[in-house]
Amino acid sequence: MRDDNLDPVFVNSRREALIILGLFAVALIYTVTYCYLCGYNRAVESIETYWGIPDWVFWGVFAPWAVCAIFTTWFVFCYMADDDLDQGAATDEDTHDAG
Amino acid sequence: MMLAEAGAVNWTLVTFLVYVGGVLALAGAAHHLAKRKSFMKEYFLGSRGLGVWAFAMTYAATSSSGGSFTGFPSLIYTYGWVLALWIASYMVVPICTMGLLGKRLNQVARKGGSVTVPDVFRDRHGSPALGLLTTVFIAFFLTVNLIAQFKAGGVIIQTLMKGVDAFDWISAHFTGIAGFFDGITAHYLAGLLLFAIIVVFYTAYGGFRAVVWTDVMQGIIMGLGVVILLPLVLHKAYVHLSPVETSAAVIGTPIPESERYEGHEQRQAERFHLGQLTDGLRKVNDHLKRNEPSAMLGPGQTKPKDGEAGTPDPFLPLGVALSFFFMWAISGSGQPGNWIRLMAFRDSKTLRRAIFTVTIYYGLIYLPLVLIFVAAKTLPITVEQADQAMPVMALFAAPPILAGLLIAAPFAAVMSTVDSFLLVISSAIVRDIYQRGIDPNVSERTIKRMSYATTAIVGTIVMCLAINPPQFLQDIIVFTGAGMASTFLAAMVLTLFWRRTTAVGAAAAMFGGFLSVAGLYLIGSLQAGEFATATPLGLHPIIWGLSSSLVVGIITSLVSAPPDQALVRKYFHASDNT
Numbered sequence: 001m002r003d004d005n006l007d008p009v010f011v012n013s014r015r016e017a018l019i020i021l022g023l024f025a026v027a028l029i030y031t032v033t034y035c036y037l038c039g040y041n042r043a044v045e046s047i048e049t050y051w052g053i054p055d056w057v058f059w060g061v062f063a064p065w066a067v068c069a070i071f072t073t074w075f076v077f078c079y080m081a082d083d084d085l086d087q088g089a090a091t092d093e094d095t096h097d098a099g
Numbered sequence: 100m101m102l103a104e105a106g107a108v109n110w111t112l113v114t115f116l117v118y119v120g121g122v123l124a125l126a127g128a129a130h131h132l133a134k135r136k137s138f139m140k141e142y143f144l145g146s147r148g149l150g151v152w153a154f155a156m157t158y159a160a161t162s163s164s165g166g167s168f169t170g171f172p173s174l175i176y177t178y179g180w181v182l183a184l185w186i187a188s189y190m191v192v193p194i195c196t197m198g199l200l201g202k203r204l205n206q207v208a209r210k211g212g213s214v215t216v217p218d219v220f221r222d223r224h225g226s227p228a229l230g231l232l233t234t235v236f237i238a239f240f241l242t243v244n245l246i247a248q249f250k251a252g253g254v255i256i257q258t259l260m261k262g263v264d265a266f267d268w269i270s271a272h273f274t275g276i277a278g279f280f281d282g283i284t285a286h287y288l289a290g291l292l293l294f295a296i297i298v299v300f301y302t303a304y305g306g307f308r309a310v311v312w313t314d315v316m317q318g319i320i321m322g323l324g325v326v327i328l329l330p331l332v333l334h335k336a337y338v339h340l341s342p343v344e345t346s347a348a349v350i351g352t353p354i355p356e357s358e359r360y361e362g363h364e365q366r367q368a369e370r371f372h373l374g375q376l377t378d379g380l381r382k383v384n385d386h387l388k389r390n391e392p393s394a395m396l397g398p399g400q401t402k403p404k405d406g407e408a409g410t411p412d413p414f415l416p417l418g419v420a421l422s423f424f425f426m427w428a429i430s431g432s433g434q435p436g437n438w439i440r441l442m443a444f445r446d447s448k449t450l451r452r453a454i455f456t457v458t459i460y461y462g463l464i465y466l467p468l469v470l471i472f473v474a475a476k477t478l479p480i481t482v483e484q485a486d487q488a489m490p491v492m493a494l495f496a497a498p499p500i501l502a503g504l505l506i507a508a509p510f511a512a513v514m515s516t517v518d519s520f521l522l523v524i525s526s527a528i529v530r531d532i533y534q535r536g537i538d539p540n541v542s543e544r545t546i547k548r549m550s551y552a553t554t555a556i557v558g559t560i561v562m563c564l565a566i567n568p569p570q571f572l573q574d575i576i577v578f579t580g581a582g583m584a585s586t587f588l589a590a591m592v593l594t595l596f597w598r599r600t601t602a603v604g605a606a607a608a609m610f611g612g613f614l615s616v617a618g619l620y621l622i623g624s625l626q627a628g629e630f631a632t633a634t635p636l637g638l639h640p641i642i643w644g645l646s647s648s649l650v651v652g653i654i655t656s657l658v659s660a661p662p663d664q665a666l667v668r669k670y671f672h673a674s675d676n677t
Binding site: 005006007008009010012013014016017020021023024027028031032035036039040041042043044045047049051052053054056057060061062064065068069072073075076077080081082083084085086088089090 | 180181183184187188189190191193194195198199200202203205206209210211212333345346347350351376377378379380381383384388392395396397398417420421424425428429446447448450451452454455458459462466469470595596669670671672673
């Protein structure tokens with residue numbers, strides 16, 4: 001079994017999954033770290049607001065949320081492969097279908 | 100309370116009944132359409148033909164369970180802004196839960212002709228025993244989760260219909276049963292019964308396509324409901340809350356009740372402009388700084404129980420915050436209810452567009468929910484039970500006709516999760532146990548009857564179990580979500596992406612994850628004397644469960660006999676597929 005004969009859907013899916021895991025890791029580290037440093041154990045009177053949202057929530061949650069939405073848009077429209085999922089699909093007889 | 104206003108109740112009720120009528124009509128249409136197609140694939144998988152909107156909305160609606168519209172609002176209402184961090188993981192939930200496994204799972208299901216999740220494990224590894232094991236785990240977790248969802252449905256109907264003569268009359272018949280349980284009312288029992296009848300009927304009758312169509316309608320209602328509620332609540336905050344001083348010297352000094360809403364009438368008469376909405380939110384923060392400063396910061400404070408003294412516990416300490424960020428995205432990737440949808444979309448393009456759609460959709464739901472229920476903490480409403488925060492807020496902030504729509508939003512969220520889970524359980528029983536385990540030559544007519552009956556029986560059992568449920572819906576949802584992800588995710592990832600995975604390895608991964616989570620919840624419950632979890636090193640059981648599941652799955656696969664090479668070629672090689 002040679003690796004250069006691998007199913008392209010499998011190969012593309014694996015590569016895309018690794019990038020998604022990278023995004024998840026960056027979002028997790030940034031958000032939790034920022035919110036912990038700026039939103040925990042702090043004097044309430046020092047909190048500023050942006051459009052009524054406390055600063056640590058705005059920069060720790062709302063802003064990265066927007067960045068992730070932009071990244072997702074790029075990822076699905078510019079990067080993710082349009083693979084043929086029907087290649088090698090089972091016939092109706094193979095689906096063990098009573099119908 | 101607002102419910103006492105007869106006019107409001109009637110308008111709300113009309114809107115709500117129109118919604119329920121729509122759901123039942125869609126079930127009828129789906130049932131009619133299914134007559135022309137293969138029953139098994141159509142009833143449980145919608146013939147693998149979901150387009151962008153159907154796929155995106157059914158995915159979003161199923162994921163946004165009763166917890167999102169009952170438990171989550173109640174937590175925000177209790178703890179404040181820290182819930183923004185608690186839910187922050189939803190910024191990557193769509194791309195993680197749909198993108199990590201979606202394309203590959205869909206392809207593997209097509210290659211194997213798999214209709215259910217147990218089918219995928221069974222066909223990919225050529226192991227009926229593994230399929231059966233998957234079925235047992237799925238039935239256990241989804242049944243437990245459904246108890247929480249049914250409770251949410253009962254509470255919503257109770258809130259909506261209490262005071263309506265017909266509902267009060269039905270409720271009167273449950274007074275005797277309610278007397279057996281602490282804190283359970285006859286109105287809740289009547290609401291639970293009505294909810295069960297509606298959801299079981301349309302799920303059993305319409306099958307997967309009805310569930311998807313109603314999910315689309317429910318998803319739109321949920322999104323619209325929140326988007327409409329946000330400005331209404333912020334405007335209410337602007338109108339009701341008095342301007343207060345927030346110098347360092349007075350922070351933490353509660354504002355007397357008599358001063359909290361001073362000048363309300365004058366502000367009510369002002370002409371509306373957009374600046375009032377951000378002003379409303381600023382006022383909310385000012386009032387919180389004075390009355391409840393802990394709600395402005397992490398980690399939030401749990402309230403001591405009645406009669407108990409002492410320091411309150413932190414609600415979201417660092418380890419738990421980390422665990423929840425991890426949990427929503429990763430746990431969502433490991434839910435069989437979501438996987439069924441990933442097996443049903445039409446093609447890659449549909450998947451890509453749906454990920455984008457759900458990303459926007461979640462942003463429009465979860466962030467506004469935080470704003471709405473932080474604001475609710477300062478408004479003049481009375482929430483008798485924590486889980487009623489959403490319906491009470493809808494009735495407070497929205498005109499009566501909109502309140503019906505807004506109350507339908509959490510109801511829709513609950514229904515869309517319940518119908519999906521009911522179908523997953525019945526498909527697991529009918530397809531995986533009966534058709535593939537007992538009688539492969541069973542007729543389509545028998546399969547149909549068994550599917551309807553199984554859905555109805557499971558619904559009835561869950562309804563009975565929901566008669567006396569635990570108080571916080573979110574606890575059960577978190578337990579089952581963590582349990583399912585820990586049990587299934589590593590097994591599925593290995594199954595889809597690692598050629599060396601064996602059936603024994605996948606089964607070991609399931610047991611490893613399940614026993615870790617169940618064990619930590621058991622230890623935590625024994626220590627606390629109530630349903631709770633142990634959190635070694637401050638981390639939630641899902642992290643321990645997933646880690647142990649992955650490690651056990653890999654080691655067991657490596658030490659067991661290599662997998663059948665014909666199966667490996669079928670699922671991982673290009674040459675044999677064309």
